[in-house]
Amino acid sequence: MREAPAAPVQCYFEEVEVNVLLVTPGITLTRAHVALFAGVTGEPASDPDLVPSLLPLSLSSGLGWRVPRPPLAVLAFMGFEWRFLLPVRVGDTIHSESRTLTKRSLREGGVVIEERKIVNQREETVQSGKLTLLVARRPAA
């Protein structure tokens, strides 16, 4: 008989805590990251050691899975505002720091506004902004 896989362990809307700082592990940026990302975007790299602006942000969404809290039960990424403050280069090691600013309940889930910054090995904030996420409610048992 076919068996359904386990439901993923997730952090549902009810469990999101406001104003708790989450710090991810770091990741060292390599030429391989830059080349793979250039392949995905189709935008040629003008300098193989310059990290494309959107790559650290993309990596931060995966780093966000590697914190003590289970991954957010995101139903949809609704939007974000972001600032690119300093260049990121191959060899830099970045991590992400985030906290939930507000949460607002809706019928189908809830809207979570998260503040996030990306920090390099010199403790400089290289990118920062606010993300708006639609997060699922815990399903009825």
Place this chain on the structure above:
Amino acid sequence: MLSYRSVDARGPVFFEDLAVGQEFTSPGRTVTEADIVIFAGLSGDYNVLHTDAEHMKSSIFGERIAHGLLGLSIEQGLASRGEPTAAHGQLHALKWKFKGPIKIGDTVHVRSRIAGKKDGPDARLGLVTVERELVNQLGEVVQEGETEHAVERRPG
């Protein structure tokens, strides 16, 4: 800072060459399952939205969808093929909305318009604001927003 001379075969395009109201349309690109798999591997974002076809059959989307940031990354790549290079200079800031899903097999293109110009963080640079829409094969705007780019001023 990006030097446009090195990447734009059409020659340098400076802040002064860009005018508010200029509009651009990019080529199209079909988003494939491979794009989503590679982006999941690269970013480490393995949310079931993007990786579990069976789970997604019972979701409102009915199937896996592309990561929002994959759509935006593809948008920036398409824009680099549809706009003068200077209009796509070093990103300074952006505001972005994900309005609808991008599904495997969808073909998207970019519509953009220069919405504003202002002084940059130093005398060598100007800031250009570009309004952008990522449009699918049905004409639906699936993502939209504004990007702000630092663009070199003409030297001398």
